[in-house]
Amino acid sequence: MSRKFENKVVIVTGGTSGIGLAAAKAFSAEGASVFITGRRKEVLDAAVADIGGRITGVQADMSKLADIDRLYDAVQQKHSQIDVVFANAGGGEMVPLGAITEEHYTRTFDTNVKGTLFTVQKALPLLRDGGSIILTSSTTSISGTPAFSVYSATKAAVRNFARNWILDLKDRHIRVNAISPGVTDTAGLDDLFGNGATAENTRNYLAGLIPAGRIGKPEEIAKAVLFLASDDASFVNGVELFVDGGQVQI
Numbered sequence: 712m713s714r715k716f717e718n719k720v721v722i723v724t725g726g727t728s729g730i731g732l733a734a735a736k737a738f739s740a741e742g743a744s745v746f747i748t749g750r751r752k753e754v755l756d757a758a759v760a761d762i763g764g765r766i767t768g769v770q771a772d773m774s775k776l777a778d779i780d781r782l783y784d785a786v787q788q789k790h791s792q793i794d795v796v797f798a799n800a801g802g803g804e805m806v807p808l809g810a811i812t813e814e815h816y817t818r819t820f821d822t823n824v825k826g827t828l829f830t831v832q833k834a835l836p837l838l839r840d841g842g843s844i845i846l847t848s849s850t851t852s853i854s855g856t857p858a859f860s861v862y863s864a865t866k867a868a869v870r871n872f873a874r875n876w877i878l879d880l881k882d883r884h885i886r887v888n889a890i891s892p893g894v895t896d897t898a899g900l901d902d903l904f905g906n907g908a909t910a911e912n913t914r915n916y917l918a919g920l921i922p923a924g925r926i927g928k929p930e931e932i933a934k935a936v937l938f939l940a941s942d943d944a945s946f947v948n949g950v951e952l953f954v955d956g957g958q959v960q961i
């Protein structure tokens with residue numbers, strides 16, 4: 712049986728953990744040649760070993776333009792074009808208004824907004840006409856969370872990139888969509904809440920707010936990413952696809 716991404720070249724930034732790792736595994740299982748990035752070498756090496764198949768790991772900080780150039784140089788050494796870019800690297804910390812520092816602002820915007828922007832822009836010379844771009848936004852793009860304003864603002868910005876880039880890329884028939892996960896069980900979530908009883912209470916509280924009655928799994932987000940990347944979504948363009956158990960639909 713033919714696989715959906717056979718002979719396709721897929722970029723997954725932040726592909727060493729959580730949502731990115733689940734997506735990289737799913738693309739690889741569907742036959743793609745996958746390039747993943749992450750800043751930590753040992754985590755990158757472990758992810759490459761875990762994913763297997765036609766996988767290449769490039770150690771890169773996506774907020775640094777020189778690192779993004781190195782990523783696409785590595786792609787160009789093996790392939791003449793890219794089919795899918797999943798610009799997923801990102802994260803944030805909880806800091807309430809009143810305690811926000813310039814450093815917090817710069818770090819969050821550089822990773823989530825600057826990184827996403829230049830990951831996509833620098834991919835364009837290699838991205839084939841008719842290709843697909845998926846940007847990781849978040850339910851926080853349209854909802855408020857205490858102490859999460861800077862992160863949420865970055866995700867609203869990312870969502871709006873998709874609205875505008877479909878116009879800039881119209882003539883090339885490149886689709887751009889945003890995926891907005893709700894609370895998803897990843898290392899990134901652990902970093903946010905920590906471990907222990909308080910963290911467990913927070914998780915349970917959040918699960919109770921979600922109509923599906925639980926937080927999401929990275930594999931569930933990955934399935935929606937593969938849908939947006941595939942020809943099954945050939946007329947889906949510029950949307951924000953919420954994969955959140957219904958959290959922001961009520």
Ligand SMILES: NC(=O)c1ccc[n+]([C@@H]2O[C@H](COP(=O)([O-])OP(=O)(O)OC[C@H]3O[C@@H](n4cnc5c(N)ncnc54)[C@H](OP(=O)(O)O)[C@@H]3O)[C@@H](O)[C@H]2O)c1
Pocket residue numbers: 724725726727728729730731748749750751752754771772773774799800801802803822826847848849850891892893894895896897898899900
């Ligand atoms: N988990 C959730 O509840 C949730 C909800 C909505 C949206 N999201 C979004 O989903 C995306 C993935 O998050 P996750 O929960 O899967 O987190 P995660 O498990 O912490 O994974 C984050 C990945 O991004 C990489 N990364 C972070 N900053 C990077 C940078 N500057 N350059 C290159 N790689 C970078 C990390 O590796 P290194 O640290 O080694 O660089 C790791 O591979 C993020 O954009 C996040 O904002 C998550």
